Amino acid sequence: MTQPVTPITTVAALTQAVPLTHAAQLTRATQRTHAPRPLRPCGSRSFAAALAAVAVGLSLAAATPAATDQANQTQTLSPVVPLGAPFRLRVEELAWSGDPLPTLHSAASARHGDRLLFTGGKTTGLHGFTCDPNTNFPAAEFHRSITVIDLARGAVFQRSIDDAASGLSPSQRAALASTNQLSLQDGGTLLAVGGYGITDGGDYTTFRSLRLFDVAGTIAWAMGDATLLSDHLRFLDPPANTPEALAETFFALTGGVMVKVGQEYWMCLGQNFEGGYNNGCSSKAVQLYSKQIRRFAIDLAAKDPQPLFTGASAQAEWARRRDLNVFPARVPGGEGAVALSGVFTTDDGIWTVPIVVGPDGEMSMPDPADPATLRQGLNIYDAARLSMWSAERGENWLVVLGGLGYQVVSGGALIEDMSVPYSNELFAVRYAPGAGPGGAAWSQHLLGASYPTILSPVRGVPFYFGTETDAFPLVEKDAHGMLDLDALLASKSPVRLAVLYGGMISEGQALHGGPSYPTGASNRLFEVCFEPGPGCPADLSGSGAVDGSDLAQLLSAWGPMPAGATVRADLDGDGFVGAKDLAQLLAEWGPCPKR
Numbered sequence: 001m002t003q004p005v006t007p008i009t010t011v012a013a014l015t016q017a018v019p020l021t022h023a024a025q026l027t028r029a030t031q032r033t034h035a036p037r038p039l040r041p042c043g044s045r046s047f048a049a050a051l052a053a054v055a056v057g058l059s060l061a062a063a064t065p066a067a068t069d070q071a072n073q074t075q076t077l078s079p080v081v082p083l084g085a086p087f088r089l090r091v092e093e094l095a096w097s098g099d100p101l102p103t104l105h106s107a108a109s110a111r112h113g114d115r116l117l118f119t120g121g122k123t124t125g126l127h128g129f130t131c132d133p134n135t136n137f138p139a140a141e142f143h144r145s146i147t148v149i150d151l152a153r154g155a156v157f158q159r160s161i162d163d164a165a166s167g168l169s170p171s172q173r174a175a176l177a178s179t180n181q182l183s184l185q186d187g188g189t190l191l192a193v194g195g196y197g198i199t200d201g202g203d204y205t206t207f208r209s210l211r212l213f214d215v216a217g218t219i220a221w222a223m224g225d226a227t228l229l230s231d232h233l234r235f236l237d238p239p240a241n242t243p244e245a246l247a248e249t250f251f252a253l254t255g256g257v258m259v260k261v262g263q264e265y266w267m268c269l270g271q272n273f274e275g276g277y278n279n280g281c282s283s284k285a286v287q288l289y290s291k292q293i294r295r296f297a298i299d300l301a302a303k304d305p306q307p308l309f310t311g312a313s314a315q316a317e318w319a320r321r322r323d324l325n326v327f328p329a330r331v332p333g334g335e336g337a338v339a340l341s342g343v344f345t346t347d348d349g350i351w352t353v354p355i356v357v358g359p360d361g362e363m364s365m366p367d368p369a370d371p372a373t374l375r376q377g378l379n380i381y382d383a384a385r386l387s388m389w390s391a392e393r394g395e396n397w398l399v400v401l402g403g404l405g406y407q408v409v410s411g412g413a414l415i416e417d418m419s420v421p422y423s424n425e426l427f428a429v430r431y432a433p434g435a436g437p438g439g440a441a442w443s444q445h446l447l448g449a450s451y452p453t454i455l456s457p458v459r460g461v462p463f464y465f466g467t468e469t470d471a472f473p474l475v476e477k478d479a480h481g482m483l484d485l486d487a488l489l490a491s492k493s494p495v496r497l498a499v500l501y502g503g504m505i506s507e508g509q510a511l512h513g514g515p516s517y518p519t520g521a522s523n524r525l526f527e528v529c530f531e532p533g534p535g536c537p538a539d540l541s542g543s544g545a546v547d548g549s550d551l552a553q554l555l556s557a558w559g560p561m562p563a564g565a566t567v568r569a570d571l572d573g574d575g576f577v578g579a580k581d582l583a584q585l586l587a588e589w590g591p592c593p594k595r
Contacts, residue, residue, distance in 0.1 A: 104501075123141055130278075212234040255382075291320050329431065374443075
């Protein structure tokens, strides 16, 4: 689990046996001592081959669910569609032969040209689970630098916020070093609120300010110019017009997500955690979930910008969520947001049903008992993510790249695991507002791609990536912060879609009942490549053509799928291999498209 700041009962067993020194060893082990293989240009490797490698594995084994966790929001999960997206994605490690890259996760980040900016976060792995907050969240593990990675020059610049040239007070430096801030880049400004950390007086808290970074100026400071960091940074209190009930804690959030909708900034869900995390050994710490969307506006071009309170949604118990993926999205009525899954229910289970946030900032949740409602188990935790919209199809495609899941792919099968283990899989939710009988249509998809297999030099097991990883899109987003899927689908060649950096890393998947593995912060760079078209879903054998072998495989799987199973022959993902799947296979008969 990544940087949670509250007890995580369901995964405590995965890390309790791992000494902190071992986690430090893992951090060192993941740092490169040489450049990885050069990255091929997008499209030089066969997407079809990559998809087939995953598809064949899933088709050979039915899912074998572990005991269902009754603590989850729902006791059933929606069918998972293998492939089924109108595009393909591939993740490759990005070649790097420059300065040593720092380990980092859960930071606030921004991009300026070829330069990536990071502030706050942690430099080591999962927190401890002892009764001592200072052992669980040691001060030395917080990221107390402004870090810049120059992709073009292969250079890394780090300047301590404790540098005399920061021009910041001790309390301001403490807020900058916090982890799991809610942040968003808007043009040349990085907005960051809250975050969990240690005050200059030594107390653990969720900070209560809004910080505005001039991205270019902050990068220049980190690279050594003669200015003060304070010249490029503002600290702002909650809006003066905030209602009294929220006046002190409006910005006191951690583990949520910030999105921009119109001229408003929405702080979605999360929590306010006050006091040191002690794994439930005492009641001194106070945890208050937001359970709402808080909204403010600010004129970033003003000489003295000040936030203005614009609203807060009604609170709901089903919105008691943190460390989740929230996406800008098109929703009924216009622009809004979608929140997927997250943790934890009051019984320490996962949330499975999404939340839709309307243009007015109010939340709604589909009926969990409705069979058409999405009930998600894959990639449920905060991870690298991308939001795409197709106006022609009327669909949002919300992509989560790795992380943690109640459902994961292990040994070629889709399984359920109450420990919420790590996942390298790429996963997407399709959300078509207004398309279904109830006003919307949902489906969830395994995209047939994953992070590359990189083996631990210590144990020879794969590393797992994605959790709390930063994604930097390389193509222009629209005014709502979404990628134009129609434009991408019209491209004639593969597109470099995004760069991923940092995040949590686990040395092994950490399945329930299996070995415990150490965690660390990653210093790996990855690139996401996009190719239009669905590939060749009916090529069940991965031979490069739809032929008799695929027909035989489909016929052998004919009928209803086992409960919880994902079978490649179920091409439409309806839980039944039947006439519709056969019709699709026959329609694709012959050689797969070469593109």
